Amino acid sequence: MATVALDQSLLKGAREKAAARSGVADWSTMTDAEIMLRVRDGDDAGFNILIEKYRKPIIHFMFRMVHNQAVAEELAQEVFLRVYRSRQTYRAEARFTTWLYRIATNLGVNHARDTKHERAAQNVYLDQPDPETGTTPDVADSRPTVEYEIVRDERMRAIRQHVMALPERQRTAVLMHKYQGLDYREIGEVLKLSESATKSLLFRAYQTLREKLKDFVVEK
Structure with missing residues (x-):
């Protein structure tokens, strides 16, 4: 992506400042919002802390x-x-993770819209191995039978x-609820919905999925 390539020096500069100023503060005693406020005030060491914490998620x-x-x-x-780039306008009015995931969500949605036609011809692997760990969270570690693998793959x-x-x-x-473990309030803050509206949104989503996937539900 052109924007990322052009701005590599921005992150590099922040990390260099972080290395030079490490030890200035006891970051382990601070909340994410407090660390980001330090970044806003010019202490770039905190930015490196946040990258290390949230890069994989x-x-x-x-x-x-x-x-x-x-x-x-x-x-x-x-x-x-x-x-x-937005550090100067940061206000600790909500959780740092809410602000972070809102930025990520907007970026992801925009990218999906921009590449809609490209993705139409591609396979989607929502459950494929994690790019960082190589593991598939929805699949048990025990060795499955051939029959189980067939049913599992069809279900996935x-x-x-x-x-x-x-x-x-x-x-x-x-995606935020199932794969990121965010709760109703956090998801609502990201999507700018009330907690009750978020519950209703997820209820409708899971209701639709249950209906569509009813043939794969095993009755006990």
Whole structure:
């Protein structure tokens, strides 16, 4: 991505400043918002702390949205560039993670819209191995039988097909809820919805998925 390539020096400069100023503050005693406020006030060491803490989660989140590891890493880089460029206007009015995921969500949605036609001809692997760990969270570690693998693969194809077919907000909410572990309030803050509206949004999304996937539900 051109923007990321042009702004590599921005992150590099921040990291160099962070190295020079390490030890100035006890970051372990601070909340993310407090660290970001220090970054806003010119202490770039805190920016390095936030990158180290959230780089992998943001790559994972972007990967779930774009289904391409290289693109996910580029978009995650752009997320942190936008965080740094916006540091002067940061206000600790909500959780830092809310602000961070809002930036990531907007970037991911815009990218999806811009590349809609390109993605139409590609396979979507919502459940493929994690780009950082190489693991697939939805699959047990025990060695499955051939029959189980066939059923599992068919079920996974159906899940990813129907998740990606959800309306944009429902799809984003499900990705944040299922794969990032965000709660209703956090998702609502990212999507600028009340907690009750977020619950309703996810209820409709999961209701749709249950209906679409009813043939894969095993009755006990």
